[in-house]
Amino acid sequence: MNTSGSLTYVYAVTHRTGLLDxxxxxxxxxxxxxxxLLCPTADTTDPTPTTPLASLAFVASDVPEQDFNETALKNHFEDLQWLEHVARTHHDVVQAVAARAAVLPLRMATVYQDDHRARQALSAQQAVFTQRLDQLRAHTEYGVKIYLAPDATQPPPTAPAPPATSPGKAYLQARRAQRHSRDAVYQQAELAAEAIEAIASRHATQRVRHAPQRGELTGPEENVLNDAYLIPDDQAGQFQAAVADAARGFPDLRIEVTGPWAPYSFAMPAPGPADAPEPPS
Structure with missing residues (x-):
């Protein structure tokens, strides 16, 4: 039941259990x-008895309408401090659910006019959500990133050029050495990506390739691979150990495994009724 002046904010889809309650x-x-937890609305036109789909639920809470209506969201998405707070809370809720049940995370700022509209949306998509949750059960997301160290693409120190070498020729020689150094490091990154792909083929059930990260997220390093893998829980240790072992063969690279995460990369977008503000993608 919504409080006055509020909207219904939905964090994720899951199956209702006493442990989760x-x-x-x-x-x-x-x-x-x-x-x-919001369960689907009952379909009074359906004479069939209640099915296991009835255990499906949205994880929800009230949020102030003045902060989450369509106009307010457009303004708030320019406020990095506000975004960080909402994103962190959204993530904490999803992770808490993931620790106890299969979870399908929804996009940040998925809101409905009220609980009734949210229940209708869940009811309309409950078969699809249930199928997806079944695919994600007993699986966890892990990320694998490959970084080039900031000095890995620089040419090794060389002795000063002989006096007979012109400044122009010395410059060209330095540029050529730098290019060869970069080519060698990028070739190593390609080989590392192939090694990780081979490992994932033995353990992962799905993969999503994200765009490499840039700017403050990577610092001075260059991110050249940013993949997400859906790993069965009983193979997670083997997957992490295999990637760590492969990484030792590429000393000029930093290969990082992140996770475990709720399966954000393998979720589908929330259904969007006409009254639900559509957050930016």
Whole structure:
């Protein structure tokens, strides 16, 4: 039940269990709002008895309408401090659910006019959501990133050019050495990516290739691979160990495994009723 002046914010889709009910009582949503589970609306035209789909639920909480209506969201998406707070809380809720049940994370700032509209949206997509949750059950997302060290593409120190060498020729020789050095490092990155792909083919059930990260997220390093893998829980240790072992063969690269994460990269976007503000992608 919504409070006055609020919208329904939805964090994720999951299956309702008693264990999850207890866990959510200790976690809070945006603005310290209590969390609740919303089940699909009943279809009074369907004479069939209740099915296991009835255990499907949205994880939701109230948020202030003045901060999450369509106009407010457009303004807030320019406010990095506000975005960080909402994103962190959204992530914390999803991770808390993922620790206890299969979870399908939804996009940040997925909101509905009220609980009734949210339940209708869940009801319309419950078969698809259930199928996807079945595919994600007992699986966890891990990321693998390859970075080039900031000095890995620089040419090794060389002795000063002989006096007979012109400044122009010395410059060209330095540029050629730098290009050869960069080519060698990028070839190593390609070989490392092939090694990781071979490892993933033995363990991962799905892969998503994200664009390499840039700017403040990487610092002075260059990110050249940013992949996400869906790994069965009983193979996670083997996958991480195999990637770590392969990384030792590429000393000029930094290969990082991140996770475990809720399966953000393998979720589908939330259904969008006409009254739900559509957040930027």
């Amino acid at each position: 207890d866990a959510l009582a200790t976690v809070h949503g945006i603005g310290q709002a209590p969390l609740r």
